[in-house]
Amino acid sequence: SQQGEEDPQALSIQEGENATMNCSYKTSINNLQWYRQNSGRGLVHLILIRSNEREKHSGRLRVTLDTSKKSSSLLITASRAADTASYFCATAPPSNDYKLSFGAGTTVTVRA
Amino acid sequence: SAVISQKPSRDICQRGTSLTIQCQVDSQVTMMFWYRQQPGQSLTLIATANQGSEATYESGFVIDKFPISRPNLTFSTLTVSNMSPEDSSIYLCSVDGIRQGEDWGDTQYFGPGTRLTVL
Numbered sequence: 001s002q003q004g005e006e007d008p009q010a011l012s013i014q015e016g017e018n019a020t021m022n023c024s025y026k027t028s029i030n031n032l033q034w035y036r037q038n039s040g041r042g043l044v045h046l047i048l049i050r051s052n053e054r055e056k057h058s059g060r061l062r063v064t065l066d067t068s069k070k071s072s073s074l075l076i077t078a079s080r081a082a083d084t085a086s087y088f089c090a091t092a093p094p095s096n097d098y099k100l101s102f103g104a105g106t107t108v109t110v111r112a
Numbered sequence: 113s114a115v116i117s118q119k120p121s122r123d124i125c126q127r128g129t130s131l132t133i134q135c136q137v138d139s140q141v142t143m144m145f146w147y148r149q150q151p152g153q154s155l156t157l158i159a160t161a162n163q164g165s166e167a168t169y170e171s172g173f174v175i176d177k178f179p180i181s182r183p184n185l186t187f188s189t190l191t192v193s194n195m196s197p198e199d200s201s202i203y204l205c206s207v208d209g210i211r212q213g214e215d216w217g218d219t220q221y222f223g224p225g226t227r228l229t230v231l
Contacts, residue, residue, distance in 0.1 A: 033220065042204060042224035043155075045113070088154060090220075098143045098208045100220060102155040 004032075004089045004103030012109045019076040021106040023089030024069075030092045032065060033100065034074050037086045046074070046087075051094075079110045114139045114210050116223035118203075124229045125195055132191045133226045135205035140185040142209030146178070149202040149225070158203075161188040195230045202227050 007022045023032070031050045035043040047063045049056050049072065055064050062075040076083055086107045090100040115138040125131050135144065144161040159167040159180055167180035182188040192199055208220040 031218070035222070042116075043206075043222040045219055045221055048219050090155075098145075098160070098220070099157065100155075100206075101157075104154045 004091055004101060006087070006089060006103040006106045008106060009104065010107045010109070012111065013079055015079060015081060015110055015112050017079055019079050019083070019108050019110070021074050021087055021108070023072045023074070023103055025072075025089075025091045025101075025103075026070065028094055029067070030094045032072050033090045033092070034061075034063060034072075035088045035090060037088065037105075038084075043088070076108075079108075081110050081112050084108060084110045113219075114141065114207055114221050116205065116207060116221060118205060118223040118226050120226060121224065122227040122229075124231060127196050127230055129195055130191055130193045131195065131228060132189050133203055133205075135188045135190070135223055137186050137207050139210050141207040142185075143207065143220075144182055144188045145206045145208070145220075146180060146188070146190045147204045147206060147222075149204065151200070155204065158190070161190075161205075192228065195228075197230045200228060200230045 004023045004025045013019050033048045034046040037043050047058050049063050049065045060077045065072045086105045088102050088105045090102045117136045119134045146158040147155040148158055149155045157170050158173045159169040161167050161180050161182040163182045177193055179191045202225045204222050204225045206220050206222045
């Protein structure tokens with residue numbers, strides 16, 4: 001079942017702007033992972049953040065995790081047309097950190 | 113990370129037939145999974161493919177409809193049996209616990225997916 005809920009469902013921005021999307025979840029987690037999917041293809045892993053971490057960076061990506069609010073955010077800075085994709089958060093429970101529950105996703109469109 | 117391939121990448125099938133999807137990974141992994149993504153939807157876990165034993169299915173998925181094999185640490189198959197148009201989806205395999213020297217990683221990676229259309 002889906003545990004994560006992404007917000008917003010869709011986002012349209014101009015190239016060069018930042019894009020922020022949020023993920024909320026309901027139960028305790030072991031870790032939270034963000035993925036990107038281009039046009040119905042496979043998922044590309046972006047970042048994994050563990051429950052004892054608050055922030056991680058990878059290139060133009062910044063992920064935060066607030067376990068007290070059961071929420072995470074993904075920030076893409078200086079967006080490019082190639083960032084146009086759907087972004088999903090996936091949570092793993094403490095009892096079985098292999099078993100991911102995916103949110104509904106945020107569709108990001110970057111306009112040139 | 114790991115390189116994961118799936119065959120076929122896409123197929124169009126007639127209702128009532130079956131299709132077997134293969135997933136091959138270039139590293140030994142502890143866990144392999146199969147997901148379904150219906151059009152415009154998120155991913156739903158079908159089952160965990162266990163090496164040398166029966167797969168573990170999630171609620172709403174049964175072995176008769178989705179038989180799974182995993183003969184070794186790098187290969188798995190998913191069969192979609194007696195297909196109907198409702199089975200039209202993208203099917204993705206994923207792997208976790210990739211061997212990294214003496215350790216096993218904890219990031220889950222996905223294959224490119226198999227786009228199935230049932231007429």
